[in-house]
Amino acid sequence: MLQAIIVVVGQIIVLLAVSPFIVGLIRKVKARLQLRRGASVFQPYMDIAKLFRKQPVVSSTTSWIFAVSPYILFASTLAAGLLVPVFVSKTPLNFAGNIIALVYLLALGTFFLILAGLDAGSAFGGMGSSREAIVASLTEPAMILSIFAIALTAGSTNLSTIVHKTALLEGIVTDPSPHLMALASLFIVAIAETGRVPVDNPATHLELTMIHEAMVLEYSGRYLALVEWAAGLKLLVFLTLIANVFAPWGIATSVEPAALGVGLATYLVKVSALAVLIGVIESMFAKLRLFRVTDLLGVAFILALLGLVFFYVLRG
Amino acid sequence: MSVLVMALLTCYAAGVVVPACLPSRPTHQNLVAHSLACTAGLLGVALGIAGLIAPEPLTTSLSSTIPYLSFAIRLDPLAAFFLLTISLVGVAASIYALGYATEYYGRASLGALGSLFNGFLLSMTLVVLADNGFFFLIVWELMSLLSYFLVVTEHEKADVRYAGLFYLIMTHVGTAFIMLTFLIFFQEGGSFSFEAFRHPEQPLPEGMRTVAFLMALIGFGTKAGIVPLHVWLPYAHPAAPSHISALMSGVMIKTAIYALVRVYFDFLGGQFPWWWGFVVLLVGTVSALLGVMYALMEHDLKSLLAYHSVENVGIILLGIGSGMIFQTYGLNEFAALGLLAGLYHTINHAMFKALLFLGAGSLLYATHTRNMEEYGGLLRRMPWTGACFLIGAVSIAALPPTNGFVSEWLVFQSLFLSFHIPSILLKLILPLAAAMLALTGVLALACFAKAFGISFLALPRSSHARHAREVSVSMRLGMALLAIICVVLGVAPMVVVPLLDRVVTPFASVSIEGKVLALDGWALAPVNVEFSSLSPPVLALLLVALSMLALGLVVAFGGLVRKRYYKTWGCGINLTRRMEYTATGFVQPIKRVFSTIYQPTVKLETEFLEESRYFAKRRRFEFHIEPVFQKYLYDPLVAFFTAMAERLRVIQAGSLHLYLAYIFVTLVVLLLIAV
C-alpha cells in the first residue's frame, strides 16, 4: 500500500515538474525555427512563480464560479494525469478509471473553463467559450473511437493493461496499420484539445484567433498561474498518452528503483521529442479558419473509424 | 408489505379527495394536498425498497364485475424499482410545490391543482403496479388525462391549449398501439392478466411476436418521446407548471420505459431476433443525437430541458438495445449489464431532470419569464437555486463526480463489449453508437454550459433578472433533496447496483452483482475487471484531494494576498449588459457546423441612420431552425384529414332527394347482396 502511495506522489511530482518544461521547450523550438533566441526553456517556471505572488485582479461582475474554476480545472487535469501510466506501466490508481473516465475528467475541466469564460461578461470570454464548446464536441467522438481501436488490440480499456501488454510485446499485432491510424487521429485530437496552432493560437490575444486564451483573458495572479499550469498539464497528459500507449518501450514494468529510473529517463526523452515535434508542426502550419477546423476533426474521426474497421477486417 | 400498498393507495386517494372538498382557501388546499402527496411519496419509497429486497413478488387483486378486468397489483423488483423512482421525485416535487403553487393563488383553483397532482402520482404508481392488461390500459389513459389537465392549468394562453391538445391526441394514438399489443397477447392467452401474457399456452407465432414488438415500440415510444414521435414533448412539458413538468419529464417518461422492459424482457421472453435490439439501438442513437441538437437551439429553458428528456431516453434505449442484442447471441451476462446500465440511467435521469426542471421553475417563479436571453447574473441573486442547478447541469452533462457519468460510463461499457458479438456488422455498429453517444455527451455539456452560463453568470440582461430574489425555503429544500440524491447516486453506485441486479436477474437469468461490483464494492466493472473498471468514490476523493493540493500550492507560493475588484476589460469602454454573449451567439458555431440537420433560416434587418448608410440605428436579427418532423410528418397528416373532411362535406348537401336516394340505394344493394 505504502509503495503505491510513493509511486502516486512521485507521479504527481513528475507531472507537475515536467509540464512547464514542455511548454517552455515548445516555445524555444518555435523561436529557434523563427531564427530568434526565444526565452529560456525554464521561463514558464518563473512565470508561474511570479504569478503566484502577484495580486489577482477579479472582475466585479463575476460570481464564485470564476474563483473556483481554476482549482477544479487543475484538479481534474491532474487526476486525469494520474490515470495515465507515466514511468511505470502499472499505475496504482489504474483501477479508479479507464479511458472514458480520463476523457470525461478532462471534459469536467473544460466545462468549468467555459463557465469561467462566460462569467466575466465580456465578449472575448463568450466567444472563446462558444468556440471551445464546438471544438471540444467534435474532438471527443474521435478520441473515444481512436483509443477504443487501440484498446481492442490489448483487449482492455484500462490504460495500464494496454501499456503493460504492448510494453511486453504481447499484444503487438502483425500489421501495425490500425495502430498508425489511431495514433494519427489521437495526435490531431491532442492538438485540438490542447489548443495548439492549426486549431488555436496560444501565443496571441487577437480575439479572432484565440479560443483557449480568450476564456482565460480575465484571469490574473494565482488564478492565471493555476490555469497556465493546468494547460501545460493537459498538454503533458496527451503527450504521455501518445507516447506510452503507442511506444511504451522502456517504461518500467516492475517497481524496482532501477527500472523506475530507466522508465523516467525514456519517458522524458519521448515527451521532449514529441514536444519538439509539436513545435515544428506549429511553425509549419498556419492557424486554420474556425469552420475549416471541423473538417480537420472530421478527418480525425474517419481515421479512427478506419482504424477500427481495419482492425476487424484484418483480424477477421 | 401489502399493508404498505394499501396505506400508499389510500394516502394518494385522500390526497385526491380532500383538497377538492376543502373550503376554497388556497393556502389550506395547497398545504394539505402537497403534504399528503409527500407522505404518500415517502410510503412509496419505503414500499419500493421493500419490494426490491423482498424475496418473491407480492400480488394482491380485487376482482371486478367487468369481464376480463381485475384490479390486480404485482410488486416485483422491476415494478418496485420504478415505484422507488416515482416516489422519490414525487416527494421532492411535492415539497417544492408547497412554495411554487403560491404563484397560482387566484389564477387557478388550488383544490383542483392539488387533487389532480395526487391523482397523477396515484395513476403513475398504479401503472407500475398493474398486473392486468385492461387495468394497465385504464390507469395508463387516466395518467394521460390527469397530466393533460395539469398541463392546461394556465389555459388562458392559446399555445398552452394547443400543447395540451397535441399531447392528448398523441398519447391516445399511442394507447391505440398499446391496446393492439395487449390484444396480440390476449388472443393467445385468452385473458388480460400479465401472468397469461408471460406464459401463454402455446408460444406466439414468430410473425405475431414481431408485430407485438413494433406495436409496443410505437405505442410506448410515443409516451417516451423517441424521435419520430417526440414532437409533442417540447410543447407539453414546458407548458405545465414546473413541478408537474418535473414529474412528467422525470418520471412519466420512465413509465413508458418500464412498460417497454416489461413487454420485451418479461412477455416476449428472452429469444429476440437480432434486428430487434438493433432497431432499439438505432432509435436510441437517433433520439439521443437529435434530442441534444434541438435542445442546443432552444432558448426557452423549459423546452431545452424537454428536448434533453428525448436525448436521455435515447441513451436509456441505447443501454436496453445493447442488452437485447447480447441476449440474441446468448451472452446473458453482457445482456444483464446492458439492461442494468439502461435502468441505472433511468433513475439518474429521473433525478437530475427533475432537479433541473425545479430549478427552471424557480427561475420562472423569480423572473416570470422562460426566455434565457432575459436571464443573467442570477447566481449572485439566487445562490441556492444556482448551486442546485449547477449540480444538475454537471450530472446531465455526465461529468465525473455525479450520477450521470456513472450510468453513461456503464452504457459505454455495454457498447464496448461488442467485440464478443459474432456478427461483423454489429461489431462495427456498436462502437459507432458509442462514438455518437460521446458526441451526444459533449453536446449536452456544451448545451448546459450555455444554459447555466447564460442564465446564471455575468450581468442580468433584463429588469426581470435584475429584480429576481431567492425562492422560498420549501422550493430550495425540494431542489437540495434531489441534488444530494444526484451526488450520492454518483459517488456510491455500490449501493444501487445490487438493487438493480435483483431487478435484472429474472430477465437475463444470471446474477452479475459479483462481476459488476469488483474490488469489494469500490469499483464498477463491466463483467470482467480486466476489461475496464471505474471507482467513482476514489475519483471523487482524488478530485477533492487534488483541489486541496492546488490550494496548498497557491498558499505556499503566493501567500494570502487579497483580491482587487475592478470592472471587466472591455477594450477601454465600460461594458454594458448588451455587450455580453447571448445564448444565440453561443450556439451559432454549432448551428453552422450542423447546418445540414438544422437547415437554419436567418433574417437580419438593419435600419440605417438617415445621414449615412454606414451607421445602423437598429438591427433586428431573427433565426429559426426547420421543425423537420413537424413540417414533413405531422402537418401533412393533419392537412390530409382536413382536406378529406372538406371533400366529404358534399355528402350532407342538404337536398332531401339526395338523402332519400341514399336510403333507396342502400336498400336495393342490401337486398341484392343478401338474397
Place this chain on the structure above:
Amino acid sequence: MPLFSPHIGSQIVDLGSALLLLTCFAIVAQRRLSACVDLFALQSVFLALTASLVAFLTGIHHIYIAAALTIIIKVVVIPRILKNVIERLNVSRELMMNVNVPTGLLICGALVILAFFITQPIIPLGFLLTRDSLAIALAIVLIGFFTMIARKKAVTQVIGFLVMENGLFLGATAAAYGMPLIVELGVFFDVLVGALIVGIYSHRLQDAFDSVDTSKLTTLRE
C-alpha cells in the same frame, strides 16, 4: 267460399293487385298534380275492393272494416286535404323533375322485376290464396319510394309516401290476410296523423318559403 273456387278467387285478387300496379305507373307518368291526387284516390278504391274480396274469400271479417276505413280516409279525406293544399298554393304542374318520365317508367319496370326476383323463394311458402300479391306489394312500396325521390314538389312527395302506404296495406291484407284489428286501426290512425302533419308542414313551408319546391330546401348543409 261458396261462390268462387279458390282458384278463380286468387285470379281476381291478382287482377286487383295488377290494377294497383298499373295506377302506380300512371302516377309516375303524370305531370299534373291534381291528376296525381285523383289517380291516388282511384288506387285506394282498387285497394279497398281487393281487400274486401280477400275478406270475402277468406271469411276474416275485420278486413271489411279495414277496407271501409281505406275508402273513408284514402279516397275522401286525404285527397280533399291535398286538393285544397294545391289550390291554396296554386301550383298545378310539376315542371322540373329530378328524373324525367321515360327513365322513371323504365326504373319502375326494373323495380317490379327486382321485387319478383326477391320474393321468388318466398312464394312457394305461401299456400294462401294470394301468392304473388306479396311481390306486387313490394313493387308498389319500391315505386312509391322512387316517386318520392323523382319528384320535387312537396305534394307529389306526399303522394309517393301514400302510395307506399297503399303497398304496405296491400301486403298486410292480401299476403298476410290482414293484421289483427287493433294493428290495422293503429296503422290507419298513424297514416292519418302522418298526412295531417305533412299537411301542416306544407302550409307552414308555403308561408315561410312561399314555394313548396323541396329542392330549394338546402340551407341546412355541412
Place this chain on the structure above:
Amino acid sequence: MTWSLVLLVSTPVVAGFVSLLVGQRRAIEVLQCVQAGAMLVAAALVAERVVATGGVSAGNFLVSDSLSAWLDLIVGVVGSTGTLFAVGYMGEELDRAHVSLRRYSQFFCLFDLYLAAMLLAINIENIAIMWIAIEGSTLSAALLIGFDRSKAALEAGWKYVILSSVGIALALFGTILIYYSSEHVLGVSSEALRWSQLYQTAERLNPTAIKIAFIFALIGYGTKAGIAPMHTWLPDAHAEAPTPVSAMLSANMLTLAVYAILRFKAVTDRSVGSEFTGKLIIGLALLSLAVSATFFLVQRDYKRLFAYSSIEHIGIALLGFGIGGLGIFAGAWHLMNHALAKSMAFYGAGLVFLRHNHRLLDRVTGLLGRMPVAGIAILVAGVALAGMPPFGLFTSEVLIVAGAYTARPEVAYVFLALLALAFATLLFQVLRMALGAPGEAGTAVGGQCRVFTSTAVGINIVALGMIGLQVPSGLGTLLASIVKMFNLGIEAP
C-alpha cells in the same frame, strides 16, 4: 308487481294531457317534476323485478324481459333528467317571452307523449304495436322539432318527417314479412306477433323471408337510429330542435331504434344464424363511424357536433352487437353510458345556447371560467364521449376491440383507427369551447333555470361516475341475461 309497469307507461300519458289542460306554469312544473320522479322510480322497480324474476308482464300486452328492462332503465333515467332540464329550459324561454304560455303547455304535452310512446314501444311484446308506438314517437318528435317555427326548424322538421316516415314504412314492410312467415307456423292470430312466440318458432320460419324482413327492419329502424347512409336527417333535426328535445332525441330515440333492430336480430339469429346479421351490422357500423369521425373536423355548430357524436356512438354500440359474444355485453353497456353522457352534453349545450343565443362554435370559449355548470357538463361529456378511462365508454370500447380482435382482426384495426380519429377531432372542438379565456358575455340565465339544469347535470354525472369502472350487481344480472338472449350457447365470461 305488474302495476309498476303500468305506472311506468301511463304516467307520461297522464302528465301530458293534464299539462295540456291546466294553464298556469307553476302547476305544469310541479306536474312534470312528479312525472319525472315517478318515471325514474317505476323504471327502477321494473328493472329490479325483472332482475328478480326474469320477466314482468301486465295484462297480455305489457311484457318486459331483460332487454326491455335495460331500455326502461336508460329511458327512465335519461327521461327524468331530460324532463327536469326541459322544465328549467322552457321556464327560461317563458321568462324571456320567447314562447307563450299556450305553446309552453303544448310543448310539455308533446314531450310527455313522446316519452310515453317510447316507453310503450319498449314494453310491448307485439311487434306491430311496437311499430305503432315508434311511429307515434316519430310524429310527436316531428312536431317538437318544428316547435320554433323558424325557417331552419321547418326545413329540419320537414326532412325529419319525410325521411322517418319512409324509414318507418320500410320497417312496417319488414314486420309484415315476419308476420307473413310466422303465420304459416302459428296460424292467423295475434300470437304470431309476439316476440316470445317468434323466438321459439324461429327455426321453422322461412329463412329467406326472415332475411329480407331483417334487411327491411335494419334499413327502416336504421333510419330512426341514425346509422350511416340513413343518418342525414339527424344533424339537422338535433341542431334545430329545442335543446331538451334534441337531448331526448339523441339519448332515447336512437337507443329505442337500436332496441328494435336488436329484437329483429334476435329472431333472425335464431333462424339463420348470427353470421348474416353480424356482417351487415358491422359494415353499417363502421360506415357510420367513418362518416361521423370525418365530419367532426368541419363542424361550426356545437349541437351538430354532438349529433355527429351520437351517430359515432350508435355505430360503436352496433359494432359491439354485430360482433356478438363479448360484444353484446359491451354494446348494451355502451348504450347506457352514451345516453347519459350525450344527454349531459346537450344540457351543457342548452345552457350555452340560452346565454349566447347562437350556436357558433368559434365564438364560444372559456366556458369553465364563465359558466361552471355548462363548462363542467360539456367537458365531462366530451371526455366521456371521447372514450377516456374513468367513464364506462372506455371499458366498452376496449371490450369491443378485444371481441373484434378475436373474431375478425382487420375489423379491430379499422375500428381503432377510426376511434383515434374521432377522439382527436371531437376533443379538438370540445376543448376549444371548454378552455381558454371567457368570450363574450351574453345574457345571464335565471336562477330557477340554473337550479333545474344543475340538478339534471348532477344526476347524470353521479350516474356516469357510478357505472364508470364497476358494473353494479343488479345491472350485471340484466346484462348476463341479455347476452344469453343473443348468444345461443356461447357462455358470457
